[in-house]
Amino acid sequence: xxxxxxxxxxxxxxxxxxxxxxxxxxxxxxxxxxxxxxxxxxxxxxxxxxxxxxxxxxxxxxxxxxxxxxxxxxxxxxxxxxxxxxxxxxxxxxxxxxxxxxxxxxxxxxxxxxxxxxxxxxxxxxxxxxxxxxxxxxxxxxxxxxxxxxxxxxxxxxxxxxxxxxxxxxxxxxxx
Amino acid sequence: xxxxxxxxxxxxxxxxxxxxxxxxxxxxxxxxxxxxxxxxxxxxxxxxxxxxxxxxxxxxxxxxxxxxxxxxxxxxxxxxxxxxxxxxxxxxxxxxxxxxxxxxxxxxxxxxxxxxxxxxxxxxxxxxxxxxxxxxxxxxxxxxxxxxxxxx
Numbered sequence: 001x002x003x004x005x006x007x008x009x010x011x012x013x014x015x016x017x018x019x020x021x022x023x024x025x026x027x028x029x030x031x032x033x034x035x036x037x038x039x040x041x042x043x044x045x046x047x048x049x050x051x052x053x054x055x056x057x058x059x060x061x062x063x064x065x066x067x068x069x070x071x072x073x074x075x076x077x078x079x080x081x082x083x084x085x086x087x088x089x090x091x092x093x094x095x096x097x098x099x100x101x102x103x104x105x106x107x108x109x110x111x112x113x114x115x116x117x118x119x120x121x122x123x124x125x126x127x128x129x130x131x132x133x134x135x136x137x138x139x140x141x142x143x144x145x146x147x148x149x150x151x152x153x154x155x156x157x158x159x160x161x162x163x164x165x166x167x168x169x170x171x172x173x174x175x176x
Numbered sequence: 177x178x179x180x181x182x183x184x185x186x187x188x189x190x191x192x193x194x195x196x197x198x199x200x201x202x203x204x205x206x207x208x209x210x211x212x213x214x215x216x217x218x219x220x221x222x223x224x225x226x227x228x229x230x231x232x233x234x235x236x237x238x239x240x241x242x243x244x245x246x247x248x249x250x251x252x253x254x255x256x257x258x259x260x261x262x263x264x265x266x267x268x269x270x271x272x273x274x275x276x277x278x279x280x281x282x283x284x285x286x287x288x289x290x291x292x293x294x295x296x297x298x299x300x301x302x303x304x305x306x307x308x309x310x311x312x313x314x315x316x317x318x319x320x321x322x323x324x325x326x327x328x
Contacts, residue, residue: 121214125222128215132223132233135243135311138300140325142286146275147326 002036003029010042200264201246201310204257209250215243236325240315241295247309254308261301261310271299281305294318 009026012018018026029035030046122128205212220240223233248254265271270289277284282304289297293316300311 119214120216120219121212122219125219128219129223129233131213131245132215132220132237132240132243135245135300135313136233136236136325138284138302138309138311139286139298139313140322142275142277142284142300143322144326145277145279145284146286149275 006039010039199244199312200260201244201257201312204246204248204253204260204310205244207253209253210246210248213243213245215240217241236315236317236321239317239321240313242312242314244312245309246312247307249307257308257310258303265299265301274298 006026006029009018009022013023013026027046027050030039030043031050035043120128122131204210205214217240220237220243223237246257248257265285265287271287272289273285274288275284275286282302284303285301287299287301289299291297296315296317298311298313298317300309300313302309302311
């Protein structure tokens with residue numbers, strides 16, 4: 001039987017603006033057998049909606065469980081990997097900061113006199129002056145001896161040159 | 177990561193080791209049987225107006241950086257010092273022999289090493305009958321300063 005109120009109700013249902021009472025009215029109407037042929041499709045839909053004994057496919061529960069476990073483990077692995085990467089990055093950054101701090105401390109510390117860094121042994125400038133005079137005198141003496149040696153070499157070379165010239169002149173003056 | 181840390185550790189050790197080395201003769205400074213004299217730049221700066229007599233150091237004092245004298249009469253130490261001199265004062269280490277003197281049982285060798293910034297190092301090694309002496313003079317002495325000392 002065609003009911004003129006059904007069409008507007010249907011329109012509101014499909015728009016999602018129908019109330020619960022209106023939905024129930026539609027369900028009750030489409031539960032009847034005398035629904036006009038033009039509304040048969042809607043009737044099949046509402047009958048499906050009204051069904052409470054829809055059979056589940058076999059093993060669906062187990063398959064859903066497996067899928068959920070798989071998705072969960074993927075999510076856990078991702079989270080674990082992200083945590084590991086973060087931990088390593090923070091570790092490297094911390095080590096770098098530690099090294100920089102240690103280097104800065106090492107470079108900024110005042111250089112303390114060590115056993116290998118000589119310290120002044122003279123108590124007064126006068127004593128230091130006398131030691132300096134002695135040391136530089138030894139240097140001057142040695143260099144002086146070296147210079148004297150050079151002068152001896154020069155004198156000897158001159159003598160040798162003179163004798164050589166004498167011999168050459170003597171040879172030149174020999175009768176041919 | 178381990179290799180990176182090991183590399184950093186090695187660099188720090190090398191830097192420390194390099195920082196500690198000054199001259200080859202520094203190890204004799206506190207040695208038993210060695211008489212050691214050291215005059216630093218700061219002490220030279222306090223001497224600029226002094227003229228007690230003897231070798232005139234006016235004009236030279238302010239050019240000196242450091243002076244170190246090491247001498248010993250102990251035969252075992254003398255041997256070590258001789259070995260150090262033999263290995264350190266070579267051409268490959270930048271040392272040039274200026275003078276070698278052998279006179280009445282006394283040997284004197286004078287070496288020079290030129291550093292950057294006109295810094296010169298003179299080392300006088302003297303072997304007497306019972307004593308061995310090493311004198312290390314560092315400063316910016318030029319030829320005229322040496323001539324002035326020689327002619328005094």
